[in-house]
Amino acid sequence: MTNSEHSTSKATLQTRSDVRLWANLCDIFTFIKQGLIAAKTTGTVAPSSRALALYMVETSQLALARTIVEFGPGTGAITEVILENAASNSIFLAIEINPEFATALRKKYPALHIFEDSAANVQTHLNELGVNSCDCIISGLPWALFEEPLQTQILDAAWNVLAPGGRFVTFTYFFSLWTRGGKRFRHLLNARFKNHVELSPIIWQNFPPARVYCATKLD
Numbered sequence: 001m002t003n004s005e006h007s008t009s010k011a012t013l014q015t016r017s018d019v020r021l022w023a024n025l026c027d028i029f030t031f032i033k034q035g036l037i038a039a040k041t042t043g044t045v046a047p048s049s050r051a052l053a054l055y056m057v058e059t060s061q062l063a064l065a066r067t068i069v070e071f072g073p074g075t076g077a078i079t080e081v082i083l084e085n086a087a088s089n090s091i092f093l094a095i096e097i098n099p100e101f102a103t104a105l106r107k108k109y110p111a112l113h114i115f116e117d118s119a120a121n122v123q124t125h126l127n128e129l130g131v132n133s134c135d136c137i138i139s140g141l142p143w144a145l146f147e148e149p150l151q152t153q154i155l156d157a158a159w160n161v162l163a164p165g166g167r168f169v170t171f172t173y174f175f176s177l178w179t180r181g182g183k184r185f186r187h188l189l190n191a192r193f194k195n196h197v198e199l200s201p202i203i204w205q206n207f208p209p210a211r212v213y214c215a216t217k218l219d
């Protein structure tokens, strides 16, 4: 490589990392804004870390799934890792209730099936893509902030669309386990999945630190 080629490729790498840094800053800005104006549905002020996303994707056995659903993708922190690991012939759809997040995500991933709606309507959107069920659901929803009717409605919808053996993976901030909404969600999740639910250790490389529930539809 000549000196000038070397400088050009270094400059290209620098530009790419600048673009990435800028994109991450934009995501954080969008989160802070939505965390303030739509606190009850956003539930946080920062996107999930790559460490948390990788843990969720591994736990979900995503690489084996033919149909994958993401609830509440936000700015796409987990979406990115799902796309990296999903089988090339799989169907992947994301359901996001917040218009600003949905618009930002469409710009990032124009080919992705993004539905601007409540996760409660997952069955309708699967049907729109010509499928009835899915093998895995990865959720970023702020369950601990939801009232009981909404927790039940979305959990029922998730259970109904999951194929036998399918996995439902979701995270919770570690302190949410002791809140009223967090305790109720844990109880409802165990009841729905007949105690086939595992809870991970704390993932410290996330802000705030989080734990991951993995529920399997066994019977």
Ligand SMILES: C[S@@+](CC[C@H](N)C(=O)[O-])C[C@H]1O[C@@H](n2cnc3c(N)ncnc32)[C@H](O)[C@@H]1O
Binding pocket: 041, 042, 043, 044, 046, 047, 048, 071, 072, 073, 074, 075, 076, 077, 078, 095, 096, 097, 098, 101, 117, 118, 119, 120, 139, 140, 141, 142
């Ligand atoms: C805690 S943020 C997680 C965002 C992203 N998955 C991440 O981990 O960085 C919660 C996300 O769920 C979305 N959300 C909240 N309620 C929802 C619902 N009923 N249906 C679909 N998305 C919802 C919010 O708009 C937000 O994007």
